[in-house]
Amino acid sequence: xxxxxxxxxxxxxxxxxxxxxxxxxxxxxxxxxxxxxxxxxxxxxxxxxxxxxxxxxxxxxxxxxxxxxxxxxxxxxxxxxxxxxxxxxxxxxxxxxxxxxxxxxxxxxxxxxxxxxxxxxxxxxxxxxxxxxxxxxxxxxxxxxxxxxxxxxxxxxxxxxxxxxxxxxxxxxxxxxxxxxxxxxxxxxxxxxxxxxxxxxxxxxxxxxxxxxxxxxxxxxxxxxxxxxxxxxxxxxxxxxxxxxxxxxxxxxxxxxxxxxxxxxxxxxxxxxxxxxxxxxxxxxxxxxxxxxxxxxxxxxxxxxxxxxxxxxxxxxxxxxxxxxxxxxxxxxxxx
Amino acid sequence: xxxxxxxxxxxxxxxxxxxxxxxxxxxxxxxxxxxxxxxxxxxxxxxxxxxxxxxxxxxxxxxxxxxxxxxxxxxxxxxxxxxxxxxxxxxxxxxxxxxxxxxxxxxxxxxxxxxxxxxxxxxxxxxxxxxxxxxxxxxxxxxxxxxxxxxxxxxxxxxxxxxxxxxxxxxxxxxxxxxxxxxxxxxxxxxxxxxxxxxxxxxxxxxxxxxxxxxxxxxxxxxxxxxxxxxxxxxxxxxxxxxxxxxxxxxxxxxxxxxxxxxxxxxxxxxxxxxxxxxxxxxxxxxxxxxxxxxxxxxxxxxxxxxxxxxxxxxxxxxxxxxxxxxxxxxxxxxx
Numbered sequence: 267x268x269x270x271x272x273x274x275x276x277x278x279x280x281x282x283x284x285x286x287x288x289x290x291x292x293x294x295x296x297x298x299x300x301x302x303x304x305x306x307x308x309x310x311x312x313x314x315x316x317x318x319x320x321x322x323x324x325x326x327x328x329x330x331x332x333x334x335x336x337x338x339x340x341x342x343x344x345x346x347x348x349x350x351x352x353x354x355x356x357x358x359x360x361x362x363x364x365x366x367x368x369x370x371x372x373x374x375x376x377x378x379x380x381x382x383x384x385x386x387x388x389x390x391x392x393x394x395x396x397x398x399x400x401x402x403x404x405x406x407x408x409x410x411x412x413x414x415x416x417x418x419x420x421x422x423x424x425x426x427x428x429x430x431x432x433x434x435x436x437x438x439x440x441x442x443x444x445x446x447x448x449x450x451x452x453x454x455x456x457x458x459x460x461x462x463x464x465x466x467x468x469x470x471x472x473x474x475x476x477x478x479x480x481x482x483x484x485x486x487x488x489x490x491x492x493x494x495x496x497x498x499x500x501x502x503x504x505x506x507x508x509x510x511x512x513x514x515x516x517x518x519x520x521x522x523x524x525x526x527x528x529x530x531x532x533x534x535x536x537x538x539x540x541x542x543x544x545x546x547x548x549x550x551x552x553x554x555x556x557x558x559x560x561x562x563x564x565x566x567x568x569x570x571x572x573x574x575x576x577x578x579x580x581x582x583x584x585x586x587x588x589x590x591x592x593x594x595x596x597x598x599x600x601x602x
Numbered sequence: 603x604x605x606x607x608x609x610x611x612x613x614x615x616x617x618x619x620x621x622x623x624x625x626x627x628x629x630x631x632x633x634x635x636x637x638x639x640x641x642x643x644x645x646x647x648x649x650x651x652x653x654x655x656x657x658x659x660x661x662x663x664x665x666x667x668x669x670x671x672x673x674x675x676x677x678x679x680x681x682x683x684x685x686x687x688x689x690x691x692x693x694x695x696x697x698x699x700x701x702x703x704x705x706x707x708x709x710x711x712x713x714x715x716x717x718x719x720x721x722x723x724x725x726x727x728x729x730x731x732x733x734x735x736x737x738x739x740x741x742x743x744x745x746x747x748x749x750x751x752x753x754x755x756x757x758x759x760x761x762x763x764x765x766x767x768x769x770x771x772x773x774x775x776x777x778x779x780x781x782x783x784x785x786x787x788x789x790x791x792x793x794x795x796x797x798x799x800x801x802x803x804x805x806x807x808x809x810x811x812x813x814x815x816x817x818x819x820x821x822x823x824x825x826x827x828x829x830x831x832x833x834x835x836x837x838x839x840x841x842x843x844x845x846x847x848x849x850x851x852x853x854x855x856x857x858x859x860x861x862x863x864x865x866x867x868x869x870x871x872x873x874x875x876x877x878x879x880x881x882x883x884x885x886x887x888x889x890x891x892x893x894x895x896x897x898x899x900x901x902x903x904x905x906x907x908x909x910x911x912x913x914x915x916x917x918x919x920x921x922x923x924x925x926x927x928x929x930x931x932x933x934x935x936x937x938x
Contacts, residue, residue, distance in 0.1 A: 273931070274931060274935045275930050275931025276931070277824075277931075277935065278824060278825065278929065278930075278931035278935065279823065279824025279825030279829050279870075280824075280825045280829055280928045280929040280930050280931050281928050281929065281930045282930045282931050283824075283825075283931075284833075284928075302759070302760075304686060304758075304759070304760070305655060305681075305682035305683075305685050305686055305820060305821065306653040306654060306655035306682045306683050306685075306686030306688060306748075306750070307653065307654050307655070307686075308651055308652070308653050308686055308687070308688070308752055308758070309651060309652045309653070309654060310651065311649075311650060311651055312648065312649075312650070312651070312652055313647075313648075313649045314647060314648070315644055315645060315646065315647055315648070316644070316645045316648055316652075316749070317642040317643065317644050317645070318642060318643050318645060318692055318694060318727055318728050318749060319641060319642035319643070319694070319728050320694035320695070320696045320728045320729065320730050320745070320747055321696065321730045322696040322697070322698050322730050322732045322745060323732075324698060324732045324734050324738075324739075345641075346641035346642045347641075347642050349641050349642070350640060350641055350642030350643075350644055351644070352642060352644070356654055358654060358655070358656035358747045359656070360656045360657065360658040360696075360745045360747075361658070362658050362660060362698070362743055391654055392654050392655050392656045392747070393656065394656050394657045394658050394745075396658045396659075396660045396743075396936075397935070398660050398740060398935070398936060399935060399936075401737070401740075402660075402739070402740040402936075403660075403738070403739050403740065403743070404734060404737075404738040404739065407698055407732075407739070407743070409656070409658060409696045409730075409745035409747075411656055411694050411696075411728070411745075411747035412642075413652070413654060413749065414642070416644055422640075422644070423638070423640070424638075424640070484640075484641060485641065487615065488613075488614060488615025488616075488619075489614065489615030489616045489619075493615050493616055497620070534615075592616045592617050592620075593614065593616040593617070594611050594614075594616055594617045594618045595609070595610060595611025595612070595613075595614035595616050595618050595619075599610045599613065599614065599733070599734070599735060600732075600734060600735075600738075
């Protein structure tokens, strides 16, 4: 009988590897491109500008409140494509498995990826599996890369951010990082924090339909909102001012941050975006976003101008101002 | 002063990560798409059928005679695209680094990737770096995914393999696996075996120009020529017969295999391809291949038909016949 864990043979390119793919992955991820099991998937005719993105996922723990490494790996790349202005179409998946990894867990993850891909309207068309000996990797790492099509007229770029642009955040921040941290530390709450891991392509589609001239979007994952805003300030050479009171934060996340002395601006998110939009479209976009489930709690959190070029300032709840900076590292390693 | 090794902060999405990318990767991999450091690279207008492929590289040792994990990661995905009939265009790269990995080694690998990409005429347009704590991964793992454009009229597919097709191998087999094995075991030879890691896109281009109707191609990596042939036999439902004496093998690789009791058909290659072509074009294609540096030692090694459907038989040097089978696993873990 086949062992109930991943073996080195499963990564060898022989019969065991073929069986692993056929039994574990194809039932969850099947489509005609992946099922062909060729070296490269050949996709139908495409005409337009492509967006191309890659992300490796090493999150620990691999199962957490609100998701797992599989759904996260799909959402992460779908979201990178979405905030590039693209309609996500095709994903590839590369597994690096540790010898001894339970096949039941692998099946759960493959199932979760298949469901997430279906929800996002993307096909997983190319795959690869490697196995390393016990101790050579920690359980499972997943790379997803993705292709999307950018509609004509859409041009998302930090260079297009201009004075007066409004800054919209799609919802409350800090949920993913706090969910991982609470799981990792074994912390219990009356109302547990769930990861916000979810796809943003539907939200970006309605936003770009309402206003194709959106300048810039980013999903604030590792490094949190602070990292995204400071990167955009630096890349655009513009000053950014945001208002602390305008930034949506769930009450339990806020309490958790205070308890642990963490700044919610630095906590990772996996289902939120920040958009820089022409000021005259800001109210219209906000209304449109609030009609979408992923943008219900959207808020205008600031604007471009009024701070030193290349920097981010925050008007605090106490009527002061402070500089927002990216951390040197992350408060939490292996958050995604 | 910055430590001379990778730290956890380098994977945190903050300042350290930005500096790592700016100092270590951009100098070697720079192009306008990657330099934008956006969530997804937006590429110029494209019209046609795309090939899309992914591969993770966990090779151990990371530096070996004839290459390193960086050049291998570029060649591997370029070759998967090439044998799909595509002209490789864009690559993504995802690094998973172990805390403490020497920055000097990372610089060597990034440089090697940059040079390989240039040689292959591809741009590395999207990237991601994750760092895991010491012991959570073994040194460095690299995922590359790639996009290529398939010329009109080209249709590479195991389903198109038909009775009478000729089978051409582009050169001698077993070099990559033997190079890794000799490095790993510290074996010394008078004439050391070097990996054949190299790009096949130039060879496939001249082949497809000479005969666009090539049925199927594959690069026999993990599992060797035996795995590629048995997979194509199974996928096409055809019987395959190859001749042992016709298969090019370097003398030192052959001696090494005999010494260790290994079958060269199962040894990995990283710069070879096997092609199934219409019989009437076989001689012409062989001539064309021999004019290309990557096909100098090309040979017709067999044909389709004359064996049970879905199986591979080999006419041995001793005028016998034997069934060629894929191994359950690989003789050598972490070969690529």
